[in-house]
Amino acid sequence: MRVRVLRLRLFRPLACLALTGAALFDARCAGCHGAGGEGAAADALVGGRGSLATPKPVQTVGSYWPYATTLFDYIRRTMPYDAPQSLGPDETYTLSAYILSRNGLLPDDAVLDAGTLAGVRMPNRDGFTADARPDVPAAGR
Numbered sequence: 001m002r003v004r005v006l007r008l009r010l011f012r013p014l015a016c017l018a019l020t021g022a023a024l025f026d027a028r029c030a031g032c033h034g035a036g037g038e039g040a041a042a043d044a045l046v047g048g049r050g051s052l053a054t055p056k057p058v059q060t061v062g063s064y065w066p067y068a069t070t071l072f073d074y075i076r077r078t079m080p081y082d083a084p085q086s087l088g089p090d091e092t093y094t095l096s097a098y099i100l101s102r103n104g105l106l107p108d109d110a111v112l113d114a115g116t117l118a119g120v121r122m123p124n125r126d127g128f129t130a131d132a133r134p135d136v137p138a139a140g141r
């Protein structure tokens with residue numbers, strides 16, 4: 001009996017969190033971005049790794065975006081497209097974690113918050129080069 005209570009306490013919250021990202025995405029995002037973010041009427045949010053230098057680059061959050069914090073910011077300000085700013089910060093972190101985990105950048109049960117989001121290293125972070133044209137000011141100048 002004692003063991004049973006312990007198991008419930010330990011495992012239920014994890015299971016709920018893992019479900020929430022997928023369920024939220026299904027309810028609020030998949031209608032445009034496709035099941036699991038694979039793309040439909042709106043862009044794919046997952047996949048495309050290794051395609052950027054090919055003749056058919058697939059730019060997604062996972063393959064192209066240099067910083068994970070942009071994902072939170074973008075979703076928080078603009079998505080869902082048909083009801084922008086209707087999500088709270090917790091839902092936005094949950095969706096960010098779901099999209100990053102679907103891209104293989106976080107474990108499925110990862111939980112993100114303000115402290116951990118910035119620590120996610122995106123694969124294309126160093127893929128951007130400075131603009132060498134003389135009339136374009138360098139960043140930080």
Ligand code: HEC
Nearest residue numbers: 028029031032042043059060061074075079080081082095
């Ligand atoms: C009604 C359709 C619709 C829904 C629902 C929707 N989106 Fe979008 N989403 C779009 C469109 C259209 C764009 C492209 C917007 C643009 O380029 O200005 C987009 C762009 C994005 C991007 C940027 C993709 C990129 O690579 O540039 C992200 C991330 C995103 N959506 C996440 C979400 C999330 C998370 C949800 C659910 C909360 C969601 N979207 C719901 C239509 C939708």
